[in-house]
Amino acid sequence: MLLGAGFLAVRSLGQPPIEIVMSHRSLFHFVLAALALCFVISDKAIAKSAADRDVYKGVVVPILRAKCYQCHADVSDNPSGKKKIKGKLELTSLELMKKGGDEAPAVVAGNLEESILLMRINLPHDDEEHMPPEGKPQIEESELKVLEWWIKAELPVGKSMKDAGAPDDILAAVESLPTDEEVKDALAEMYAQADASAARLATARDALKDPIAEVSGHFPNSIGFISQQDSDLTFTAVSMRKDFNDEHLAKLSPVSAGLVDVNLSATSITDAGAATLGKMSRLRKLWLNGTGITDSGLDALRSLSDLEYLNLYGTEITDAGLKKLAGLKNLKKLYLWQTKVTPGAVEEFKKSVTDCDVNMGIKVE
Numbered sequence: 403m404l405l406g407a408g409f410l411a412v413r414s415l416g417q418p419p420i421e422i423v424m425s426h427r428s429l430f431h432f433v434l435a436a437l438a439l440c441f442v443i444s445d446k447a448i449a450k451s452a453a454d455r456d457v458y459k460g461v462v463v464p465i466l467r468a469k470c471y472q473c474h475a476d477v478s479d480n481p482s483g484k485k486k487i488k489g490k491l492e493l494t495s496l497e498l499m500k501k502g503g504d505e506a507p508a509v510v511a512g513n514l515e516e517s518i519l520l521m522r523i524n525l526p527h528d529d530e531e532h533m534p535p536e537g538k539p540q541i542e543e544s545e546l547k548v549l550e551w552w553i554k555a556e557l558p559v560g561k562s563m564k565d566a567g568a569p570d571d572i573l574a575a576v577e578s579l580p581t582d583e584e585v586k587d588a589l590a591e592m593y594a595q596a597d598a599s600a601a602r603l604a605t606a607r608d609a610l611k612d613p614i615a616e617v618s619g620h621f622p623n624s625i626g627f628i629s630q631q632d633s634d635l636t637f638t639a640v641s642m643r644k645d646f647n648d649e650h651l652a653k654l655s656p657v658s659a660g661l662v663d664v665n666l667s668a669t670s671i672t673d674a675g676a677a678t679l680g681k682m683s684r685l686r687k688l689w690l691n692g693t694g695i696t697d698s699g700l701d702a703l704r705s706l707s708d709l710e711y712l713n714l715y716g717t718e719i720t721d722a723g724l725k726k727l728a729g730l731k732n733l734k735k736l737y738l739w740q741t742k743v744t745p746g747a748v749e750e751f752k753k754s755v756t757d758c759d760v761n762m763g764i765k766v767e
């Protein structure tokens with residue numbers, strides 16, 4: 403029981419949805435990184451030189467658009483296409499920033515201490531009030547430098563960087579920043595990809611609706627998606643225990659390509675059912691503890707190259723069986739407590755599956 407305790411946590415069917423936007427953070431970084439690269443490799447600078455860029459529209463706006471508008475802008479300026487004005491603060495015009503949100507003006511000309519926009523950015527990342535919130539694309543060192551200069555220079559409007567008196571180090575920092583057009587393009591691309599991947603996910607989940615219904619018809623409350631943003635499936639026979647046998651397992655074939663977690667702990671599965679498991683080619687976690695599986699059944703598992711977790715606790719597996727698993731290079735956890743496997747065979751196994759943590763249980767002398 404000790405070893406089986408993890409299975410409930412793995413069935414995460416009740417998880418709350420995580421904002422789609424989260425998963426596109428890395429994409430956003432990628433697009434921005436790609437942009438930065440373009441600057442480096444392109445000798446015909448498409449962007450205006452830093453000195454000629456408009457302080458507000460050409461330098462400040464793109465920084466805030468990339469990192470803040472998502473939560474502090476009305477529909478028309480919000481890259482998400484939705485109105486989101488957190489803390490009642492809009493950052494889309496100088497007037498709105500000076501007016502501020504719930505607390506105080508976001509920016510005060512010439513006053514770094516009273517400009518809470520800066521104060522929030524400068525808070526430690528794990529502070530609840532830090533902006534942007536943890537996990538969102540953060541303000542870079544060069545961007546912060548530019549924003550500080552802008553406030554110190556008393557928020558110039560309608561002037562070029564040169565005319566506003568920007569010193570060389572600030573111009574150098576601006577040179578590395580994408581223009582507003584580039585930020586808009588990157589954001590549009592990012593949200594388009596987010597929409598496309600959301601659509602792909604919806605299609606994939608939809609395609610599984612009937613097969614899931616079929617399996618649920620046989621085994622209620624045993625199958626589902628591993629999370630709201632996934633089309634991978636999890637199955638557990640834990641509530642059926644010994645009533646679940648090899649013939650029942652065969653009824654999972656309509657969903658076998660989608661299954662990544664399968665919990666057959668303490669069921670009546672034997673080597674005859676192993677062939678069905680071999681067809682679940684994407685399996686990452688498999689519980690066979692307390693079943694009738696033996697060495698010969700493990701042949702069918704050799705092809706499960708994605709397998710990361712395998713629980714064989716309390717089965718008749720021997721050293722010969724363990725040898726058959728030596729090709730499962732992605733195995734990270736293998737439970738062999740109360741089997742016939744010997745420590746010597748485990749040593750040998752670990753030479754081929756080097757990252758695997760093999761659990762032989764607590765030795766009682």
Ligand code: HEC
Pocket residue numbers: 466469470471472473474488489490491502503504505506508518519522523530531533534535538541
């Ligand atoms: C993912 C959403 C999100 C992003 C992105 C974000 N904010 Fe916020 N912001 C919030 C929320 C939520 C609040 C309200 C809660 C609070 O005051 O911390 C807030 C509040 C604020 C406040 C306080 C407003 C007031 O007067 O109370 C400031 C200033 C601020 N944000 C600045 C920024 C800046 C500058 C950026 C970009 C560098 C940014 N935020 C990016 C969500 C966000």
